[in-house]
Amino acid sequence: MQDTRKEQLLKFCQSLGIEMHKLELLNSALTHTSYAHESKELPRPEHNERVEFLGDSVLSVIVSTYMYCTFPNLNEGELTKLRAHIVCEASLAEYARKINLGDYLLLGKGEGLSGGRERASILADAFESVLGAYYLDQGMEAARVFLLGLMKAELDFICTHGICSDFKTRLQEVAQQDGDVDIVYELIGSKGPEHNKHFATIVSVNGKHIGSGEGRTKKEAEQQAAKSALEKMGAPLTGFPK
Template sequence: MKRDTYVLDDLELKLGVIFSDKDILKTAVTHSSYANGNKNIKFNERLEFLGDAVLQICISEYLFLNYTNKAEGELTRKRALIVCENSLYEVAKNLGVGKYIRMSKGEELTGGRERVSILADCMEAIIAAIYIDKGIEQARVFVMSNFKNIIEKAMLNKIILDYKTKLQEIAQKNGYVDIEYNLLKYDGPPHRRKFYTQVLVNEKMLGNGTGYSKKEAEQNAARCALDNMEEEDE
């Protein structure tokens, strides 16, 4: 119990929210795998449902009030870019939420603390917990402080969902180029392989990436390449 209290206190500092009801925060960071076989342990799936709705209303309200020149259709498309798994994952990573999630040893050994879906779902649950414990105003403050950069990128059409496709589009806009992804190495046990990849454009190395699947590593290498190309253009 003391360890749980310490961990929750540390998480509260990261979130910038001090909970009156610590149990609601504990539930928000409890994955279903941790509760398996124990009906007395609450986990965060129901909170995810509420958190999605809270995030939707906060983002919808902000877009409605601050982008009065945008039509309904465009606002809907922008909101979909902002309120999505990738954005929730990005916020969770920025806050370091992964290390606070309560999960089974098996889930942890297979990369659960860095899995996109688990981090995104936990972030939704945390938003719901803030809403329940502190109300809509505090939930709105939390959402806006953590999603502001994502909103700005969405409105500037800078959110990229598929980095490999985007790299191909940019690299080939002036003609054909050869894009090659090379697996440099992998390490770790079979259930926790980590892959290291580089991407070359016309035989020039532009980016490196790591991930717990080849696909994730290649996406991260493409993302790195895009960042490097942007820096060269500045």
């Protein structure tokens, strides 16, 4: 492994507040199959599919154990549904983005040029791979502390309040905690041909602009604006509408 790559991986570990003895494990966890297949190195670099398989199991054990021990009121069916939501591809990709995982991925040229660093499937798989590599290097307890440090707040909220993917409803719920407020969505523009238009929307609460979003429909743009507002407010994105 080149010194520049070692420096990148050490920087990544530092940003996560973790240590790893075997940086080769972390490097493999961040190596996409496209990079390994295009590499002219011999032997070819190890890609992350095997360690992703392990990380998936580690993730499931940690999340399931936490939910089981912390929320004894939830039955098996509820636990299963909530866990599926928490560890789904979209959710894991968001955690990957929060730790800037995409910046450290090794991708093939085509995958990199086509936006692979932001692709949800690649990010989610790599997140599980990094968890698997950290588990191999530092053990289950370290992996548990690391993972729950990222996920505990959302786990607690979802297991207490449930799931709702309607960000507009969620924003209304959060904004009205201290009384009635005036929430207004405003279409500020559109672009593209009629068959492939993209709409841009802003959302204001009591006259103050707090979020913006884009989408292929006006409704989707409003949902994205509400999501943006919730993120800026530091509010959980999920929950049952009250």
